[in-house]
Amino acid sequence: MSTVERDRPATAGTVARTPVEMPHWSDLTGPPGPCGGRAAAALLARAVPPQARVLVAGPHDPALVAGLPVPPERITWLLRSRQDAVDAARAVGAEVVCGGPEAVAGRAYDVIVALDGLDRVVSAEGPQPGWVPALDALAALLTPGGLLLLGVANPLGVHELTALTPTPHEAADRHWHAPAAADPERPGSPDRLRAVLARDGLTMRRLWLGYPDPLAPALLLDPEACGPDAPGGMGAAVDLALAGAWAGRDGAAVLSDPHALAADALANGLGPAFAPLWLVAAVRPSTTVPQADASAGPGIPEGALATSGMHPGHGPMPESGERPAARPGAVLPELIHAEPATGPYAVTWTFTGGERAAGTSAAPDGELFGITRDVAAAAGPVPAGPGFERVLRDACRRRDTPRARALLTAYADWLRGHADEQGEVAGAYACAGLDGLALSPGGPAVLDPSWSAGARPFPVVLARTLHRFAERLLISGAVHPWPSTLDAAELTPVLIGAAGDRPDPAAVTAAVEFDADLRAAAAGLDQAGRDRLARRAAAVGTGTAPDVAAYRELLLADRRLRGELAHTRGVAARAEQQRRAAEEAARAARQTVAQLKGSASFRLGRALLAPARWARGAARRLRRR
Structure with a gap:
């Protein structure tokens, strides 16, 4: 060419x-x-x-x-x-x-x-x-x-x-233009x-x-x-979308x-x-802005496109040629979020004027681990208010236990209000975690109602949500007002109690399995991947490595591990000290007994009691005959 x-x-x-x-x-x-x-x-x-x-x-x-x-x-x-x-x-x-x-x-x-x-x-x-x-x-x-x-x-x-x-840009392309600074x-x-x-x-x-x-x-x-x-107030929707932007x-x-x-x-x-x-x-x-063409649909702001009569590189445009029309109104979306394409769904959300619309290019048939998703169900107004989990984390960071208890109780009451007569929760209410709720003026509201699950007992759904919150709290190393040595399985009953409900160990175990189903369905994992999620969730503690390979977070996890190790060593040292004290007490008791056995009074007493012991033994032998 x-x-x-x-x-x-x-x-x-x-x-x-x-x-x-x-x-x-x-x-x-x-x-x-x-x-x-x-x-x-x-x-x-x-x-x-x-x-x-x-x-x-x-x-x-x-x-x-x-x-x-x-x-x-x-x-x-x-x-x-x-x-x-x-x-x-x-x-x-x-x-x-x-x-x-x-x-x-x-x-x-x-x-x-x-x-x-x-x-x-x-x-x-x-x-x-x-x-x-x-x-x-x-x-x-x-x-x-x-x-x-x-x-x-x-x-x-x-x-x-x-x-x-x-970055790849610095490593590969720096020879072709100067850096921004x-x-x-x-x-x-x-x-x-x-x-x-x-x-x-x-x-x-x-x-x-x-x-x-x-x-x-x-x-x-x-x-x-x-x-x-x-x-x-799209704070909750922004928090959820921002977390999804880094997913995968x-x-x-x-x-x-x-x-x-x-x-x-x-x-x-x-x-x-x-x-x-x-x-x-x-x-x-x-x-001069031409009248809007209704067929053009929404797009750029008003007056953002007018014809010039020039075709690029070819001189004046013929009068009979079709010209673009301006798109009326400031209708460009305020927020666009493309979910990771690694999962079974490839949904791109657009938020315009507080209304949410979805476009999806892939969706699985049927259900995954009993979980289904109807993307069209999420279209419509977006719940206003800050993210529920962010507000709760702020209370935990301030060690404001009364505020944290009030928020947990409000969530438990809201969830209980959506249980049926058998005390079971189903649909989007069973799937939404604390990070998927907006704290609107009327109470918690589900941000993404597209996910749906079958009916689960209320204690299981409550334990699932709080166990997942405990996992994120511990993995991130965030400050909270409860004992720092608790792992997720131990912190979950504390959170359930703070929410005003009675902890049930069986419900916590079932909650971990339910959460693994939800996360595996969202990621499109097979049974082996789902089981790995369940095992990891059950073992989350204060020293669990963060999901992101961040040097700072790894240092914090190392510090938490060192603190947990120091605490464990302290408990072991106290137990060892108690063991040694018990051995010393037992040794002293044995010495006292040996001294008593060697005394004259002990020998005299045994001699005086010997005839009585012989008579008692003879009587027992006679009775057996």
């Missing part, structure tokens, strides 16, 4: 090459890999109008580009790698331009997608203008009313602060990013925080709509648990400062 001029149009499915292409480099196959994920796909499906002219800038997952709700001939994909460009043209069928932003200069686009950021948009074979000039080059391509979806990795995100080893114009906060966009005539309409990875975020949330002070990533070694740091940052209003990714939707204001 011969090199073409950079302003020469290319047909769909072909590659336009430029002198600044990178011939021996791949962003799609080499580390750290392309940007993608189901959360990003869900956002693009909502934000990109049909028939929009779209520029995809940088390495994105080909499936993400192919899933755009526009025809392939209306997509231009800008890549700096020659091999990536050839492979992308085959996979997507769109126009692929190989080079940097200068390769598409002079064109006009309604939507520009740069979720990967700008670092890998600029080719290493051409000029290295920096982050802000790269943004200027892309912003110049946006039509009035157009939409820019831009991702910016936070160099101080929890993924960087907790990294134990160099070396570019003083690069925005280091959402406020500075807003200012940089405004300088290019763009207005930031929405900011999402991406977790846990900038390249493949499983959770996108708007901090203004999902923060601790936001109206509507427990094998990576880190300095500290990033989920705990991110949760604390969000709860204290510092989410944007430590989020791994800032993803913005910015628009170029337009004075």
Whole structure:
């Protein structure tokens, strides 16, 4: 394939090459890999109008580009790698331009997608203008009313602060652009990013925080709509989604648990400062906005897309050509959560205006270990209020025993209120743990009612929930007001008693099995995997290693083990001291008896009593005859 001029149009499915292409480099196959994920796909499906002219800038997952709700001939994909460009043209069928932003200069686009950021948009074979000039080059391509979806990795995100080893980006791609700290114009906060966009005539309409990875975020949330002070109170839903964002990533070694740091940052209003990714939707204001097309559906904010009459790379657009329409209203979701695809379900949740919707691409037939899931049952309003477990943990951290007892009693009363006449609990109430409840003004509320189980006795369901809470409490090393030497099996009866119910050892044993069924069904495990979960849950103690291989948490677990060992040694030393004292007392008693036997009074007494003993023995012999 011969090199073409950079302003020469290319047909769909072909590659336009430029002198600044990178011939021996791949962003799609080499580390750290392309940007993608189901959360990003869900956002693009909502934000990109049909028939929009779209520029995809940088390495994105080909499936993400192919899933755009526009025809392939209306997509231009800008890549700096020659091999990536050839492979992308085959996979997507769109126009692929190989080079940097200068390769598409002079064109006009309604939507520009740069979720990967700008670092890998600029080719290493051409000029290295920096982050802000790269943004200027892309912003110049946006039509009035157009939409820019831009991702910016936070160099101080929890993924960087907790990294134990160099990230794949640092290990593989550092030769092709300077680090973030070396570019003083690069925005280091959402406020500075807003200012940089405004300088290019763009207005930031929405900011999402991406977790846990900038390249493949499983959770996108708007901090203004999902923060601790936001109206509507989605704190419980955010806690649950944030925990799910890190699910399945427990094998990576880190300095500290990033989920705990991110949760604390969000709860204290510092989410944007430590989020791994800032993803913005910015628009170029337009004075004329066409009427909304009802067939376009919801997506970008009002006025975020207006036609310019220019077809990218082909001059003026014919008057008879179909033009994209603006999508009415600020209807972009406040929160998008893609559940891990490792389990049997691949559900992507979107939260818009306090309403939850689900899209699933996989679901098992029938039930797993007696557990079923109806994803459609979770659609609708999201319960407001903070997470029940977070409130209870805060009470435990403060050693506020009365508050902890009140919360546990409230949960037990709520659960008892959903038991039938036989004292059994079924459905979503039996499956929801404390981490799956919102503490709404009317009491606890189930966050995810899609899970359902058969009827279980109330003591078993209560013990299952509290045993699972005890496991998380002990594994995380969190402070609580109960004896620190108790393991999960011993702490559970204490929690049940604090909840105002009578502990039943048989119910606790059955609760561990029930919890193993729930967790195995959620993860899609077989019987052997389910049995491993049950054995591990039954053995959780103060020194159990955390799920995440975090150096700080492992040190805390080691400290707890040392404390438990010191306590055990102290008990053994006291027992040994008591044993020795008993032996000394027994030795002294034997010496006293020996001294008494050797005395004259003892011998005289035996001599006086000898005839009586002989007579008594003779009488017994006579009676036997």
